[in-house]
Each structure stands twice: as C-alpha cells, then as structure tokens.
Amino acid sequence: xxxxxxxxxxxxxxxxxxxxxxxxxxxxxxxxxxxxxxxxxxxxxxxxxxxxxxxxxxxxxxxxxxxxxxxxxxxxxxxxxxxxxxxxxxxxxxxxxxxxxxxxxxxxxxxxxxxxxxxxxxxxxxxxxxxxxxxxxxxxxxxxxxxxxxxxxxxxxxxxxxxxxxxxxxxxxxxxxxxxxxxxxxxxxxxxxxxxxxxxxxxxxxxxxxxxxxxxxxxxxxxxxxxxxxxxxxxxxxxxxxxxxxxxxxxxxxxxxxxxxxxxxxxxxxxxxxxxxxxxxxxxxxxxxxxxxxxxxxxxxxxxxxxxxxxxxxxxxx
Numbered sequence: 001x002x003x004x005x006x007x008x009x010x011x012x013x014x015x016x017x018x019x020x021x022x023x024x025x026x027x028x029x030x031x032x033x034x035x036x037x038x039x040x041x042x043x044x045x046x047x048x049x050x051x052x053x054x055x056x057x058x059x060x061x062x063x064x065x066x067x068x069x070x071x072x073x074x075x076x077x078x079x080x081x082x083x084x085x086x087x088x089x090x091x092x093x094x095x096x097x098x099x100x101x102x103x104x105x106x107x108x109x110x111x112x113x114x115x116x117x118x119x120x121x122x123x124x125x126x127x128x129x130x131x132x133x134x135x136x137x138x139x140x141x142x143x144x145x146x147x148x149x150x151x152x153x154x155x156x157x158x159x160x161x162x163x164x165x166x167x168x169x170x171x172x173x174x175x176x177x178x179x180x181x182x183x184x185x186x187x188x189x190x191x192x193x194x195x196x197x198x199x200x201x202x203x204x205x206x207x208x209x210x211x212x213x214x215x216x217x218x219x220x221x222x223x224x225x226x227x228x229x230x231x232x233x234x235x236x237x238x239x240x241x242x243x244x245x246x247x248x249x250x251x252x253x254x255x256x257x258x259x260x261x262x263x264x265x266x267x268x269x270x271x272x273x274x275x276x277x278x279x280x281x282x283x284x285x286x287x288x289x290x291x292x293x294x295x296x297x298x299x300x301x302x303x304x305x306x307x308x309x310x311x312x313x314x315x316x317x318x
Contacts, residue, residue, distance in 0.1 A: 004196040010080040012135040014280040017185035027175045057088040075126045075194045099129045102139045120200045127194020131187035144176035228261035285316035
C-alpha cells in the first residue's frame with residue numbers, strides 16, 4: 001500500500017457530514033447552551049479532566065515509544081493539523097481512542113488499539129481523533145459527556161438557582177448526545193482521509209464489531225460491506241427508523257455497521273475523491289442540508305456557483 005497523500009490546506013468543512021452539521025445547528029438553537037458552556041469554562045471543568053488523564057496515563061514521546069508518535073505525526077501531516085496534540089496510552093484491551101481538551105487537546109489510545117491494529121488501521125483510528133480536533137468537536141463532547149457533573153457543579157455554585165429548568169436541561173442533554181453521535185460520521189471521514197483506503201477503515205470497524213483476534217488475518221471485508229448496505233437499506237421503512245432511534249438514543253456512538261455504510265456511500269458518490277483531488281477547498285463557506293446548499297454564515301439558499309453570499313456577504317469560496 002502506498003503512503004497516504006498529504007492534503008495541503010485541508011479544512012474540516014470540506015468533509016463535514018451533513019448529519020453533524022444539522023445536529024449541531026439544533027444544539028446551538030437549544031436554550032441554555034451558552035449559559036451552560038460559560039459555566040463549564042468558569043469552573044475549570046476542562047482543566048480537571050485534563051489533570052485526570054495526564055496524571056493516570058502513559059505519555060508517548062520521542063524518547064518513549066517514538067514509533068507510535070510517528071503515526072500521529074504522519075496523520076497530522078496528511079490531515080493538515082499543524083499543532084500536533086499530545087498522545088497518551090491507557091490500559092484497556094478494547095480498540096478505542098478519545099480526545100479531550102479544546103485549546104490544548106490530547107489524544108488517548110488504548111493498549112488494545114496498539115496491539116490489535118495494523119499500522120494503516122491505527123492511522124485510521126488516529127485520523128478519526130484528529131478529525132475531532134480539526135472540527136473542534138471536543139468542547140461540546142466534554143459538555144455532553146460530563147453533563148450531570150457540570151449541572152451539579154452549576155447548581156451548587158448558584159445555590160440551586162440554576163438557569164436551566166428540568167425540561168430545558170433534558171432538551172439540551174438529548175440535543176448534545178444526538179449531535180455527539182452524528183459528529184462521529186465526520187470524524188470517520190477524517191479517518192478515511194488519513195489512511196486513504198476504505199478496506200482499512202472497514203477492517204477497523206469489523207474489529208470494533210467483535211471480530212475475534214484469531215480471525216483477524218482472514219476477515220471478509222466484502223461481506224461486511226454487504227451487511228452495511230443491507231442495514232442502511234432498512235432505513236427505507238419508517239418503523240425500522242423509529243426502532244433504530246429508540247435503540248441508539250442512549251448510546252455514545254452510531255451503529256458501527258451504519259458508520260461503514262456512510263463511508264461507503266461517501267466514496268461511491270464521489271465526494272471522497274473530490275477531497276483527495278482538492279476540488280473541495282473552494283467550497284468551505286457552504287453546507288449541504290436536506291433543503292439544498294446553504295450559506296454557512298446566514299443560511300441563504302445557494303445555487304452553488306456563488307463566490308460571495310448575496311445576503312450576508314460571506315466569502316463562499318477560498
């Protein structure tokens with residue numbers, strides 16, 4: 001396999017998944033979000049989280065397992081992330097990774113990810129986490145993940161006089177959790193851009209889905225992708241959609257098989273190749289929704305050939 005090609009000037013809006021964009025719009029429209037985030041920052045929740053992880057996990061450096069760090073450097077070059085984040089390992093034998101921190105993010109990988117993933121598969125996982133950093137997902141991820149703790153801190157700080165009533169807290173919590181799941185589709189696209197091989201991404205997802213270690217050398221990627229297409233086709237039935245929603249509403253990630261299907265569709269529709277060929281760098285001021293192409297700044301509907309938005313004047317093409 002040839003080395004992935006660096007994507008010079010890559011902007012996260014070039015590969016942002018529309019589910020991510022739509023769900024984030026809903027979060028930002030939920031009353032109380034600004035107040036909640038201000039409280040989160042005021043009470044130094046991020047610093048507490050960072051202290052927890054840097055104090056309990058193994059830091060990877062040029063003098064401590066530099067071969068792992070080299071994968072992170074390579075991914076950051078491919079995905080155009082100039083400031084390389086810190087990298088830590090935690091003892092957990094599942095295949096996983098996560099990112100914390102907004103201004104000074106750190107990536108944490110599990111020991112299982114290092115042992116059970118091949119080099120190109122590991123770069124998909126690291127690319128997924130770098131994608132979260134490029135899209136600045138981490139602030140809202142942390143607010144969603146630590147929602148009950150933050151709510152309690154704010155309630156104590158205001159002697160119970162919280163600005164969010166029970167129904168508003170629930171609405172914000174559900175909106176954040178839904179967006180958090182949808183943001184994974186964008187991060188998966190970043191992972192694919194990092195390794196530049198759909199089969200590699202599929203192998204990682206097969207391992208996530210339960211592939212036994214003794215069968216890692218004989219995985220049938222084509223069969224898994226057929227399963228992904230069949231699963232996605234179930235969404236044509238409204239009842240299946242409702243059933244899927246009820247089953248996933250408490251989860252932190254979308255179904256792994258659905259994630260594979262979304263990556264497959266992105267490639268088969270040609271949009272993945274457009275990013276690789278750098279044909280998307282001119283269109284970072286727009287977003288695609290169910291209503292069509294819109295100005296990302298003001299929401300005006302666009303034809304697709306404008307350089308500036310006629311309503312707000314925002315630059316639509318680099």
